[in-house]
Each structure stands twice: as structure tokens, then as C-alpha cells.
Amino acid sequence: MLKKRYVLTFPTNLLHEPTTYHLIKDYDLVVNILRARVNPNEEGLLVLEVEGTKSQLESAVKYLQDLGVGLQLLARDIKWNEKVCTHCTACIAMCPTNAFKVDKKTRKVTFDKNKCIACELCVKACPYGAIEIEF
Ligand code: SF4
Numbered sequence: 001m002l003k004k005r006y007v008l009t010f011p012t013n014l015l016h017e018p019t020t021y022h023l024i025k026d027y028d029l030v031v032n033i034l035r036a037r038v039n040p041n042e043e044g045l046l047v048l049e050v051e052g053t054k055s056q057l058e059s060a061v062k063y064l065q066d067l068g069v070g071l072q073l074l075a076r077d078i079k080w081n082e083k084v085c086t087h088c089t090a091c092i093a094m095c096p097t098n099a100f101k102v103d104k105k106t107r108k109v110t111f112d113k114n115k116c117i118a119c120e121l122c123v124k125a126c127p128y129g130a131i132e133i134e135f
């Protein structure tokens with residue numbers, strides 16, 4: 001069994017397509033939704049962790065691509081080094097998924113790995129090298 005993570009982007013005409021249901025029912029995959037953002041009239045975003053055999057995953061990818069869903073494999077991880085972080089908040093504005101947040105009271109920055117889609121925008125934004133890409 002293989003476990004992979006994908007970022008799915010949905011054009012507005014596919015927002016109501018029950019893709020997760022099909023991945024589970026038709027392709028027999030174990031699906032874990034890591035992140036979902038759906039706003040009417042905007043592109044939808046779904047970050048999924050899927051588990052299945054190689055052929056099940058390949059068939060599911062083909063189904064999504066044929067449907068017109070944007071697909072990006074998440075092969076990398078982002079590592080936040082809390083000890084190096086100065087909580088300058090420079091990364092926060094860069095992050096499209098709010099994986100980096102600042103606590104309004106303490107002014108401390110936190111990182112929620114489950115929200116991260118590994119777009120790497122924060123890596124260059126951090127002036128202290130507190131964010132790294134893990135291969
Ligand atoms: S890579 Fe950085 S900017 Fe991109 S989603 Fe993850 S935490 Fe946010």
C-alpha cells in the first residue's frame with residue numbers, strides 16, 4: 001500500500017462534484033482530508049492524504065485529471081525550526097492556507113503542519129532561515 005498527499009484545485013464548475021466520495025467508493029482508497037477551502041465563485045482547494053495500491057492511485061489520478069481537477073503531488077514537507085524563529089511574522093502574510101498564525105495575545109507564531117500545502121512561499125519570506133524544505 002502507498003500513501004500520498006495531493007493538492008487538488010477545483011474550477012468553479014466542479015465545486016459540487018463528489019470527488020472524495022468517488023475516490024473512496026470507486027477506487028477503494030483510504031482518504032484523509034487535510035485541508036479544504038471552498039468559496040462559491042472561487043477555485044476550491046482540497047489537500048488529501050490517500051492510501052491505496054499503486055494501480056488504485058494511478059486510476060484515481062486519471063479520474064481526477066480527466067474530470068479537470070488540478071492535481072499536485074506533495075512530495076516535500078516544510079519544517080519549521082521553532083528555536084530559530086524570532087516570531088517576526090514575515091511568513092504569515094505569505095501563507096495562503098493560514099498554516100502560520102500569530103497569537104494575538106502572546107505575539108508568538110505557530111505552525112500547523114496539517115494546513116501546509118508545501119507551496120514554499122514562506123521559505124524565501126523568512127529572513128532567519130527558520131523554515132526549511134524536507135525531501
Ligand atoms: S509552504 Fe509555507 S506558505 Fe506554503 S502553505 Fe506551507 S506554511 Fe504556508
Ligand code: SF4
Pocket residue numbers: 084085086087088089090091092100109125126127128129130131
Ligand atoms: S518569517 Fe521566519 S522568523 Fe519570522 S515568524 Fe516566520 S518562521 Fe519565524
